[in-house]
Amino acid sequence: MIRDKKRKTRKPGRFLRLSFVLAGICFVVSVTGLLQICHEYKKNQRIYERAQKEYTRPQKKKQNQKERHLQVNFKDLQKKYPDAAAWLYIPDVLSYPVMYCGDNTTYLDRSYNGLYDPAGSLFLDQKCDPDLSDQHMILYGHNMKDGSMFGSLKQYMRRDHFLKEHPCFYLYGPGQERKYTIVSCRQVDWRDAIYTVYKKTDGGYGQFAREILGLSSEKSNTKSVTLSTCSTEDKRFVITGILQN
DSSP states (O other): OHHHHHHHHHHHHHHHHHHHHHHHHHHHHHHHHHHHHHHHHHHHHHHHHHHHHHHEEEOOOOTTOOSOOEEEOHHHHHHHOTTEEEEEEETTTEEEEEEOOSSSSGGGSBOTTSSBOTTOOEEEOTTSOTTSOOSEEEEEOOBOTTSTBTGGGGHHHHOTTHHHHSOEEEEEETTEEEEEEEEEEEEEOTTSGGGOOBOTTOSOHHHHHHHTSOOOGGGTTOOEEEEEEEOSSSOEEEEEEEEOO
């Protein structure tokens, strides 16, 4: 009987030791994973901070000008990175180069410099013209948890006054500065009509502008840009702006 009792008391001890070992392994793996994620976030942040310092500089505010505009050195940027088609800027929110290479996969996991980066890059839809001449264009970016790339756009959903504080965005191209007023912020299905690129020669844009963007007949020929990022597993968050003349 004494031996039986010893056996019964030893088994739980072995089980507890094994549980502690497994828990320790899981903890180390989790911490290592978190450190790796943090490292990737910081690496991405440094890459784009360097790009901003090297290729952009703020312009002086003009009289009655609310936001400080950017000046982008596209000559040097495109000389080193030919896929750089534009630069997207939302004052006090984000500032990134926009890439174009004719497909929607290359820059999903590559930085603007062409190197592997889980955060990827902002990029134009493959159907867009990189000279920014289309009537309706689409820009994609990852919804990063640290707020980088298009991760900051979720503030438009979460904060009531964010749209009022940041009502427009700028899209720069070689010799171009375009200001877009935001007219729509919403969650959509990936098959939504908002994901239609309208070339400068395409018909039907006026109807799209009225029915999908809610523009008046007078503004139905105004060009537009949609910024798109993931929201939930089967939804996308989109922000659409119309060009200010």
